[in-house]
Amino acid sequence: MPTIVDTARTMCFTGVVHDRGQQNGGASMTHARLYLTDRHVLRGLMKRAPAGDSLNIRKLADAVGVSKSKIGALLSGERPSVTEDVATRICEVLDVRRDALFFDPTAHARGRGHRSIGGDTK
Structure with a gap:
């Protein structure tokens, strides 16, 4: 077991x-599901889409291949996570790196936080 x-x-x-x-x-x-870092950032990126067009919920959903309700729930915070595949497709449409919009809550930073600030304390 x-x-x-x-x-x-x-x-x-x-x-x-x-x-x-x-x-x-x-x-x-x-x-695994990835969580949206900030829904307001996503909405801002939708307003400034790479093609120069503003993307509404329907246009983003169509481009990503998901339902309007899935994008709406993501933007409202009702459902703050998506699968890795959906997160990747959203970021491809918006032309941003995936880690700029989504994070994995199970991932952890190794070796971070052990560095002293301001010099050696010996």
Whole structure:
């Protein structure tokens, strides 16, 4: 039986989350979700789309290949996350890096925060 540490490693290294307790009773796989950093930034990028056109919810949804309600829920904060694939397609349409708009809550920075500020304390 996998431990919590094993499950966390699987999530971090494969980008896939094990979801136990599904209807079929077995472990199934679902893709990790990325969270929107700031819905106001997304809306601003939609107003200044790369082609010089402003993108409304319908145009962005059509370009990404998702429903209008999915984009609307993302912009309203009702559903602040999307799959990695959807996040990538949104960023491609808006011509921005994915990490500029979305973050992975399971990712962690290694080695950060251990540097002293202002010099050595020895």
